[in-house]
Amino acid sequence: MRAWVILLLCCLTACSDSVTSQVRLLTPRPFGYVLGDTLRHQVLITTDNGVKLDKNSLPKPGQLNRWLQLNALNAHEESIGGGHTRYRIDLTYQVFYAPLEVKMLTIPAFNVVLQQGQHHAEQAVPAWSFTLSPLRELAVRKDETGEYMRPDALVPLLSSDAAWTNALIAFFMMLLSGGYLMSSYGYLARFNQKRVFKPAYQRLLRLTDKQLDEGFALVHGALNQIYGQPLFQAQLAEFFYQHAEYQKLKTDLAEFFDLSNRYFFGTSTLTGHEVVTRLQQLCLQCARIEQGEA
Amino acid sequence: MRTAYKRGLAYLVLGISASVWGWQALDIMRNAETNALINDYAKGLEPAIGNLRQAKPEVLLARALFLKQHKRYDDALAALSLTSGFTEPRLQVLLRYNLGNIYLEQAVAKAETMSINDAMPLVALAKQAYRQALSIDSHYWDAKYNLEVAMRLLPEMDKINSGDDENPPNKKAPLWTTVPGFPRGLP
Numbered sequence: 001m002r003a004w005v006i007l008l009l010c011c012l013t014a015c016s017d018s019v020t021s022q023v024r025l026l027t028p029r030p031f032g033y034v035l036g037d038t039l040r041h042q043v044l045i046t047t048d049n050g051v052k053l054d055k056n057s058l059p060k061p062g063q064l065n066r067w068l069q070l071n072a073l074n075a076h077e078e079s080i081g082g083g084h085t086r087y088r089i090d091l092t093y094q095v096f097y098a099p100l101e102v103k104m105l106t107i108p109a110f111n112v113v114l115q116q117g118q119h120h121a122e123q124a125v126p127a128w129s130f131t132l133s134p135l136r137e138l139a140v141r142k143d144e145t146g147e148y149m150r151p152d153a154l155v156p157l158l159s160s161d162a163a164w165t166n167a168l169i170a171f172f173m174m175l176l177s178g179g180y181l182m183s184s185y186g187y188l189a190r191f192n193q194k195r196v197f198k199p200a201y202q203r204l205l206r207l208t209d210k211q212l213d214e215g216f217a218l219v220h221g222a223l224n225q226i227y228g229q230p231l232f233q234a235q236l237a238e239f240f241y242q243h244a245e246y247q248k249l250k251t252d253l254a255e256f257f258d259l260s261n262r263y264f265f266g267t268s269t270l271t272g273h274e275v276v277t278r279l280q281q282l283c284l285q286c287a288r289i290e291q292g293e294a
Numbered sequence: 295m296r297t298a299y300k301r302g303l304a305y306l307v308l309g310i311s312a313s314v315w316g317w318q319a320l321d322i323m324r325n326a327e328t329n330a331l332i333n334d335y336a337k338g339l340e341p342a343i344g345n346l347r348q349a350k351p352e353v354l355l356a357r358a359l360f361l362k363q364h365k366r367y368d369d370a371l372a373a374l375s376l377t378s379g380f381t382e383p384r385l386q387v388l389l390r391y392n393l394g395n396i397y398l399e400q401a402v403a404k405a406e407t408m409s410i411n412d413a414m415p416l417v418a419l420a421k422q423a424y425r426q427a428l429s430i431d432s433h434y435w436d437a438k439y440n441l442e443v444a445m446r447l448l449p450e451m452d453k454i455n456s457g458d459d460e461n462p463p464n465k466k467a468p469l470w471t472t473v474p475g476f477p478r479g480l481p
Contacts, residue, residue, distance in 0.1 A: 034438060152433075166314060
């Protein structure tokens with residue numbers, strides 16, 4: 001019976017040793033720290049796949065001793081190929097020790113437990129020493145109020161920059177959507193109106209008495225543009241229905257189409273000068289209506 | 295149908311943007327009011343505030359600062375106690391640091407008059423407040439400096455395991471876990 005117990009203990013020891021791993025402690029510079037500084041350590045534990053880190057064996061965030069505080073601990077597991085797993089443990093310590101002169105302190109070592117099935121092994125993360133410097137001179141510094149200390153923190157004024165930006169964006173969006181709605185309901189029609197007859201009239205003024213083709217083409221083109229499609233005499237009623245403002249030129253426009261028909265398809269009794277003058281007068285009247293003057 | 299859809303969308307955008315605009319305009323006005331109060335305190339005035347519990351934390355901090363400057367420490371602590379519900383880290387750091395200053399200033403005054411028993415708990419409270427500030431912002435140099443002032447005033451006497459430079463542990467149980475010390479430095 002005793003022999004079996006000894007054999008069992010040997011097996012357990014062998015199994016415990018079979019959990020292989022490698023520990024690396026990555027540390028920052030070991031000097032140049034002062035009270036309240038944080039120190040970041042990284043522990044890299046490389047093990048075989050299937051070996052698990054017992055997170056209960058890691059130090060717990062909080063006060064570790066009188067002067068050392070563990071602010072954060074994060075453990076991550078990652079596969080690095082080759083049948084190995086790496087555990088990365090990030091530790092953030094904070095030092096609260098006020099030395100009178102440069103002093104060496106040591107962050108204590110700790111053991112982590114690795115498990116594989118029923119077997120386990122402990123791996124030591126070594127201690128790490130660093131030096132800490134004082135912030136004040138040894139002699140007490142005095143000012144008019146007594147022992148010198150840093151003054152109170154002034155309260156910062158509230159910034160409204162973000163609110164202004166948001167308000168401007170919102171105002172721009174209001175303008176856009178409101179403008180679209182006004183346009184959609186026709187309140188901006190006057191501003192949207194294109195000037196068609198005014199440029200046509202200006203070009204008519206530059207025509208000679210012999211350029212009647214161009215003259216008729218200009219007036220027809222302007223009317224077509226207003227109507228949105230080629231406008232013929234038979235469609236005048238529809239044109240006046242859509243553009244009631246031109247209704248007052250009903251007779252003039254009818255005469256224009258008659259004149260155009262006679263010029264292109266019949267015989268016109270009017271001279272070139274008279275035709276151009278009539279075209280100019282009609283175009284001028286249309287331009288005035290277009291501008292809302294008439 | 296398409297026009298109706300576009301108009302609906304435009305009404306939706308108009309409604310949302312009008313709401314956002316109104317909310318932001320209100321925010322700007324509130325900030326301006328708060329800044330006016332902070333400026334009043336900074337100028338040494340004490341503006342009338344109806345309900346301090348509804349005041350913004352910045353106003354309470356400014357008020358506490360004003361009260362401390364007038365040596366009204368209890369009122370200053372009462373003002374700061376109203377900010378305990380605010381969790382913004384930037385304000386928490388300022389709150390803890392100024393709280394530490396209130397305690398430390400009183401402790402130094404007590405120590406100057408040799409009222410050691412009164413000074414000790416105040417220093418301990420100051421140290422706790424500075425440590426809390428530094429836990430949130432470890433780069434806050436003023437808090438580091440004042441914590442060192444407090445720790446020189448009331449050194450912590452626990453054994454530091456830093457190698458051979460430490461004295462052997464004292465077997466006798468100390469009467470005080472901390473003792474006041476007022477290092478006056480080298481001659």
